[in-house]
Amino acid sequence: MKWNVPNILTALRLLAAPGVAVMFLYFHRPWADWFALLLFISAAATDWFDGYLARAWKQTTKLGAMLDPIADKAMVVIALMVIVGYSSMSPWLVLPATVILFREVFVSGLREFLGDTAGTLKVTQLAKWKTTAQMIAIAVLFAQGVFEHYFGAMTHGAVMLGHAGLWLLWIAAALTLLTGYDYFRKSIPYLKE
Template sequence: MKWNLPNILTLLRLVAAPGVAVMFLYFTRPYADWFALVLFVGAAVTDWFDGYLARAWGQETKLGAMLDPIADKAMVVIALMVIVAFSSWSPWLVLPATLILFREVFVSGLREYLGDVAGTLKVTQLAKWKTTLQMIAIAVLFSQGVFEHYLGMSVFGMDQQMIEAILDGEVEDTLGLGWKLAGMEWAGLLGLVLLWVAAVLTAITGFDYLRKALPHLKEPI
């Protein structure tokens, strides 16, 4: 087994996946949100670099081809679990997250059953966009947590009347409540929209994979 830089980057991304959840076990918020966001974005960037470098340097290996989709799925699944857990189980997050998780588990099981045949079912461009969109949506949702908790820290000890007065412009906003609230709301909305779009693409690519696999599933055992 030969290790090269692309494979090492992929392995680091795989290790970073559970690291996102660990951040919330060892750090308080918003520090956990920051660390998780930086770790997730950094790992997501390697998803582009490892494949690019492997092709550019002629270092594509079976190990890398095996680890890459596992690392992608681990990142998305674990990050979604963390986000849903801290969302008070909002149905608007639970539904797309469930669809994404179901597809990833289903396709992984299908690939395992197909064995060597799965290697002939190439990853489509739409599937790559799906993964990219999932990661962007998750990063944006993590950033919402950052805004939310900085806002919470800023209003700590204030009564509701004072908060409303600041947001209405009646009192000078020296703590930046306005932009923190706007950041939280826009990050939440954008992240949610992106996650739903990613969920739709996830369903489409999952159905497409099943359609391509059906002829092989009809073969006698």
Template sequence: MIWTLPNILTVLRLLAAPAVAVMFLYFARPWADWFALMLFVGASVTDFVDGYLARAWKQETKFGRMLDPIADKAMVVIALLIVTGLSGMNPWILLPATAILFREVFVSGLREFLGAKAGLLQVTQLAKWKTTVQMVAIAVLFARGLFEHYFGMQTIGMDAELVGRILAGEEEDAVGLGWKYNGAMATHYGGIVLLWVAAALTLVTGYEYFVKSLPYLKENEEPR
């Protein structure tokens, strides 16, 4: 293995995947949310940087090509588990997350079965968009936790009627409840919409890979 900068960034992204979960074990919220969000966004950025540098500097390696999709899948899978847990198993998050996880396991199984012919399942442009939308959706859902935390903390001691009047503009909003509430709503629904879009792209690309592999799945028949 050659320790080029692109390969180092890929390894760091792989290590960041479990580190996102560890943040919620050793830090209280909202610090855990802040650290997890920054770690996830930083790792997501390296997904684009390492590929660009590898091509620009002609430093593409077999190790990098092998590890890059593993790091991406580890990041997405672990982050989805965290987001699903933090949402209280909200079905609007659980269903697309399940579809994404199912596809990742299914395609990984296809690649393992194809073995030396796994090169057939080259990453398509649509698959790259899928990964991008997944990462944006997860980052938005992590941000939702921050808005909800600060809104909840600053409404302690207030009854629902007072909060309602402040949000309606009938009372002075001295602590910025309005923008925190709007931020929570925007990241909640925006994150869910993006996650469903990511799930749709995930299933489409998974189906494309399955169709490409069909000739190799037929019994007693070799593809031409």
């Protein structure tokens, strides 16, 4: 196992994922919202930095290649679980969250099943945009929680943030479906055994 700066950043992002949920266990709102938002944004930023540094410093490793998608999925899944759990369970939130969670589990299962042939499911540029859209949508939804506690749930700003977060989440869900379909399509020749 080779530990370098990019791998350490990825490992820290992986550890930060459950930290988002822990904020709501140990802090009252709005502090939990603030801490979760700051932790999520900080961890999401490392997603770009660890990949950039690994390529720039020629420090790409198998460990990093394995941990990076796990850290991304853990961040998204745990954050969505917290957001849905603290929401009004609106179908406008639950449906795109369900699509995202299903796709993440489905593609992980495909990769596990394909094993050595999983190279056929390399991360595409669209999948990178999907992850970016997910991270932005989740950050906006956490920010809505912060805004609601300071200015009230029905203020214009809180309502606008909520609508923006939902629209972004639906866009992320659409990109998630597209990339899930693309990975499934690429795996079909290996599933015909």
